[in-house]
Amino acid sequence: MSVTTKPDRAQGVPNFGLALNQGIWAALAATALSIPILLFRAGANINNQLVVSTRPALVAGLVATIFAARVLFVLWQSSRRATTKRAVVAIAPQTASKLKGLLVLLLIAYPFIMYGVAGPLGSLKWINNYGIQILIYVMLGWGLNIVVGLAGLLDLGYVAFYAVGAYSYALLSTKFGLSFWICLPLAGMLAALWGMILGFPVLRLRGDYLAIVTLAFGEIIRMILINWTAFSNGYAGIDSIPHVSFFGLPFEDDDTHTTFASFFHLHYQPIQQTIFLYFLILALALLTYFVTMRIRRLPIGRAWEALREDEIACRSLGINTTITKLTAFSLGAMFAGFAGSFFAVRQGFVSPDSFTFIESATILAIVVLGGLGSQIGVAFAAALMIGGTEILRELGFLKYLFGPSFDPVQYRMLIFGAGMVLMMIFRPRGLVSTRAPSIFLNEARTISGANVKEGHG
Amino acid sequence: MDLFLQELINGLSLGAIYGLIAIGYTMVYGIIGMVNFAHGDVFMLSAFIALLFLLLMTQKLGMTFMPLVFVLATLASMLMTSVWNWAIERIAYRPLRGSFRLAPLISAIGMSIFLSNFVQVAQGPRNKPIANPFGKSITLTHGGQFDVTMSYSDIIIVVVTVLLLAGFWFMVRYTSLGRSQRACEQDMKMASLLGVDVNRTVSLTFIIGAALAAVAGSLYLMKYGVVNFADGFLPGTKAFTAAVLGGIGSLPGAVLGGLLIGLIETFWSAYFSTDYKDIAAFSILAITLVFMPSGLLGRPEVEKV
Incomplete structure (x- = not known):
């Protein structure tokens, strides 16, 4: 349904004929698509046999909505002037660093602001579901960004390292009683080791072959x-994983020994642990950020970006591509391992269900939507995608609109998938489509993301 | 020997289904160089459409001759799935053609998530069981450890697959559509300069891929008698694995890869353990690619400087 405006038409005038035409086509297509799968429904009756029921009202409503949406979209598109181009928002490096400082301050203040606004019980959801959840994905996005954005290696099985980290902490703490603070570096190291083990066989693979093998490794x-139920307890997962402690001081309501609350002479509140977890993941995410930013300036970081731009040139200049690829894989995996052990300590429960391909795809989508290689873009993309789907849980008021049987949570992943498609159609280069180059002559000028290769190795 | 023969039959029919789906992956990859992640879910959708037509014909129209009902449902599903895949290409992939490589991939993953959740919302999350339309089976050998049987479903799957592949091969080789497809595969811009309608060719490629996936979907429904909204992912991934194993972009490679994956999976389940059959299939893929980085029949990618 591509829109072609005739060159002799006056620009900036809504084209009603075209809109109507496009709308009718969209409505026809929607009717054809929904005839079998939406109009009829195979439901089980009392005898557990499948019976077909029909839903003409639903199809009619959907087709009407699509018609209206298409007409409005074409009207909007044709009324825009052809000359109005979206201005490229290029932020000067000095303002950018100030902006980043402000953002970090805001992130540090966030749990206290929420606590002040919503109280100890109301703020729990906002700190946990929005703060911690988004920051986990920001961290994973930054970790994967090393592999995909900087080194240009397409990894579809990143969630495997997240799982390694989570299970490392879960098993080490429940079987050997190790504390979180010992397990955190161990989990990172184990994940990095696995990154190397899995990275080694795929060194020769390129592009989509690499993608499918990493996907296979994840699976x-x-x-x-x-x-392997003896090892990991299978589908049931591992539960009663010890909770996080404030460097040895547990978050408990217990007078018999020193706890976080008694040590600091506070009243025990469950939110204290949540706020601590928030700061923990914030610190881990910022660690990922700073390590990545520093490494970009080291020879190995330059080698990653060189590898992304041209592998053959890289080799001819004497860069060891084996080491370059393996460091990218293992460093990316290490951060996933940290995030994984954080996930385990936060949930207190891990099971294989948390590490499906959808997770890998979500993290990759965050990296791509962020604009490959752009750190700040990844953070915004994570906030948009994870926060956006979390907000769908809040749409309870729609029940009054569509009746009590309407459950917005059911449509969460549906909207998530459609959102991924729409965001790619409208912003294929990501939210932040400019780059601050790591090497420059005289002055740092941002360049368009279109000039940066996405890598093929 | 009995076990071997039985598993060979099972593996061939499973591999034929994978092969039919794998063609959809490999054809799209060959022409527009993108991994169509949603193809597995198109396959699942086609199984649902076939199921709905099957139920409609038996319940609303009162048809009782099951083989005919099944054939009609398959044809209807081929038609409707083609419309779906045409629309998917139009909406989610065409605007991104010529964009950088990861954009269509993410769009396809989004489409895959959308499709499986759409079917879940539209048809409910529970398994949909049906009775096998060709109930009986033939017993091949007696008197061994157990009787080796070959169900009519297995025979139909293999025969239908062979016929479709022959027709498909003829189409790619001798028709003008096949010629334009091969032209687009070699150089899309040059093909369009020489008067090949690239958009039409790509659309038709998606339609053909969907039709083959729809046949696979109906055969899957017939063989296993049950379909679920989440059934797109694993068969889809296996079929993609098959396409890569055979060398992505190569049509005979897709079929060969499909058969190999199907055989590996069934033999592994029979001789070792059912739990690790998927791991076996994926491991063989990884090992093959380590030694043959462009698959079994794929052309090595030569990078020009």
């Missing part, structure tokens, strides 16, 4: 966790 690790 293999998940299936081992499902099937």
Whole structure:
């Protein structure tokens, strides 16, 4: 349904004929698409046999909505002037660093602001579901960004390392009683080791072959966790994982020994632990950010970006591509391992269900939507995608609109998938489509993301 | 020997289904160089459409001759799935053609999530069981450890697949559509300069891929007698694995890869353990690619400087 405006038409005038035409086509297509799958529904009756029921009203409503949406979209599109181009928002490096400082301050203040606004019980959801959840994905996005955005290696099985980290903490703490602070570096190291083990066989692969093998590795690790019940307790997962402590001081309502609350002479509130977890993941995410930013300036970071731009040139200049690829894989995996052990300590429960391909796809989508290689873009993309789907849980008021049987949570992943498609159609280069180059002559000028290769190795 | 023969039959029919889906992956990859992640979910959608037509014909129209009902449902599903895949290409992939490589991939993953959740919302999350339309099976050998049987479903799957592949091969080789497809595969811009309608060719490629996936969907429904909204992911991934194993972009490679994956999976389940069959299939893929980085029949990618 591509829109072609005739060159002799006056620009900036809504084209009603075209809009109507396009709308009718969209409505026809929607009717054809919904005839089998929406109009009829195979539901089980009392005898557990499938019976077909019809839903003409639903189809009519949907077709009308699509017609209206298409007409309005074409009207809007044709009324825009052809000359109005979206201005490229290029932020000067000095303002950018100030902006980043402000953002970090805001993130530090966030739990206290929420606590002040919504109180100890009301703020729990906002700190946990929005703050912590989004920051986990920001961290994972930054970790994957090393592999995909900087080194240009397409990894579809990143969630495997997240799983390695989560299970490392879960198993080490429940079987050997190790504390979180010992397990955190161990989990990172184990994940990095796995990054190297899985990275080694795929060194020769490129592009989509690399993508499918990493996907396969992700699935293999998940299936081992499902099937090797003696090791990982299978589908049931591992529960009663010890909670996080404030460097040894537990978050408990207990007078018999020193707890976080008694040590600081506070009243015990469950929110204290949540706020601590928030700061923990914030610190881990910022660690990922700073390590990545520093490494970009080291020879190995330059080698990653060189590898992304041209592997052959890289080799001819004497860069060891094996080491370059393996460091990217293992460093990316290490951050996923940290995030994984954080996930385990936050949930207190891990199971293979948390590490499906959808997770890998979500993280990759965050990196791509952020604009490959752009750190700040990844953070915004994570906030948009994860926060956006979390907000769909809040749409309870729609029940009054569509009746009590309407459950917006059911449509969460549906909207998530459609959102991914729409965002790619409208912003294929990501939210932040400019780059601050790591090497420049005289002055740092941002360049368009279109001039940066996405890598193929 | 009995076990071997039985598993060979099972593996061939499973591999034929994978092969039919794999063609959809490999054809799209060959022409526009993108991994169509939503193809597995198109396959699942086609199984649902076939199921709905099957139920409609038996319940609303009162048809009782099951083989005919099944054939009609398959044809209807081929038609409707083609419309779906045409629309998917039009909406989610065409605007991104010529964009950088990861954009269509993310769009396809989004489409895959959308499709499986759409079917879940539209048809409910529970399994949809049906009775096998060709109930019986033939017993091949007696008196061994157990009787080796070959169900009519297995025979139909293999015969239909062979016929479709022959027709498909003829189309790619000798028709003008096949010629334009091969032209687009070699150089899309040059093909369009020489008067090949690239948009039409790509659309038709998606339609053909969907039709083959719809046949696979109906056969899957017939063989296993049950379909679920989440059934797109694993068969889709296996079929993609098959396409890569055979060398992505190569049509005979897709079929060969499909058969290999199907055989590996069934033999592994029979001789080792059912739990690790998927791991076996994926491991073989990884090992093959380590030694043959462009698959079994794929052309090595030569990078020009």
